[in-house]
Amino acid sequence: MSQQRPVIAITVGEPAGIGPEISLRAAWQLRHELRPVLLGDAAYLAMLAHEIDPSIRLMGVSQQALHYNGLPGCGKDQITVLDCPLDAHVIAGQLDPRNGRAVLQTLDVAIESVQQKWCQAIVTAPLQKSTINDAGIAFTGHTEYFAEKTGTGQVVMMLACEASASVPQPLRVALATTHLPLKQVAAAIEFEQLLNTLKIINYDLQTKFGIAQPRILVAGLNPHAGENGYLGREEIDVISPVIAAAQGLGLNVLGPYPADTLFQQKYLQDADCVLAMYHDQGLPVLKYASFGLGVNITLGLPLIRTSVDHGTALDLSKRGVGHADAGSMLVALRMAAQMVHRQV
Known part of the structure; x- marks a missing residue:
């Protein structure tokens, strides 16, 4: 170094x-x-x-x-x-x-x-x-x-914080969409865009954070990650197929997880990044844990x-x-x- x-x-x-x-x-x-x-x-x-x-x-x-x-x-x-x-x-x-x-x-x-x-x-x-x-x-x-x-052509917003008394290990939350009205989010989550987002996160975690094989957890869009389609089909039609495609490219990507239970230690302890579907799904958690000590990073x-x-x-x-x-x-x-x- x-x-x-x-x-x-x-x-x-x-x-x-x-x-x-x-x-x-x-x-x-x-x-x-x-x-x-x-x-x-x-x-x-x-x-x-x-x-x-x-x-x-x-x-x-x-x-x-x-x-x-x-x-x-x-x-x-x-x-x-x-x-x-x-x-x-x-x-x-x-x-x-x-x-x-x-x-x-x-x-x-x-x-x-x-x-x-x-x-x-x-x-x-x-x-x-x-x-x-x-x-x-x-x-x-x-x-x-x-x-x-x-x-x-495409960048990804990620907020991160270092380990502290309230955060046992570094926490990183990236966003599939950024500054959009909530009513526009579902339409903005498209296959190619979401797959490229995962590629960018994976590459930058390797090159800028020195993580050889990043483990990325993906949140669902809807409550209970869609409840098998009863609460929305975005997980079935877009998010799950994207995760499968990313895995096929060798990325260590898992999900989709219900966002209300994803942010707990049993999931985060082995995760290098969480991909949230929209701004106020993931960032309130990170900011609650680390406000004033977090960092906004533009990936890509x-x-x-x-x-x-x-x-x-x-x-x-x-x-x-x-x-x-x-x-x-x-x-x-x-x-x-x-x-x-x-x-x-």
Whole structure:
């Protein structure tokens, strides 16, 4: 394993939320383990850093200088900031659509930084989708945006947490569908899409998590996994045939299991990932067990991208510096660094 510090691009997210604060805190805390590169408004981050801890040292780099010279060297007691200037003054806790385009620009610069090999992975702080949409840009979320910008046909959202007092072993929950209204979920679960989802999960667990033969448990869509067709036929018509096809390809996939009983120790103790059929089927379980310490990972991308498991927390930001918990950002950064090491 390489002993060099992985270079991680960190987009600081919605400037009026807690993203800039938790990004600064986590970057400073982990600066000896990895090289953090913050993407945001350099002047605003410098002001905020001084308020958090006057000993935090930042080195601003313009995008023009980055394109001419690449990423400059940086010592272990300094954080690099790639300057993505905002268009309006930041008021903590108050959204301003004038800053929507600048927030989106941080994602573009982060993607370019990895593609140009200036950075090795991306970690994203939470942004506010409405601010970007209010700026006149159609935007549904980080996951979809990274897929579009990297030309990736299908990606998979997975949330993960490390073992803890409440979680005996690492827990990973992937989603067959993501941000869909519940009434659209059943129609979105199709054979090829679901089989590709399992292939992506299996491949990324092998390459990014170092699991040689991942064991994946699949939840049913309907109560009691359809009750042999009496409570719905999706398990019979789509999910079970997909599982059989995946097994035929050599994947260690089991199910479908009733979702209400799947998340218990006797099933999870030997599982590397659970595939839930929709957002609120699997994620409430993981977030209940690990909220504030979970990590959002986009599988299937040609780059490493992790994120925090929470939102912008405008209410906390409005109360001032010192109320936000950087725990999820710390775990997201460490997990991204571990993935980089595995791929070196």
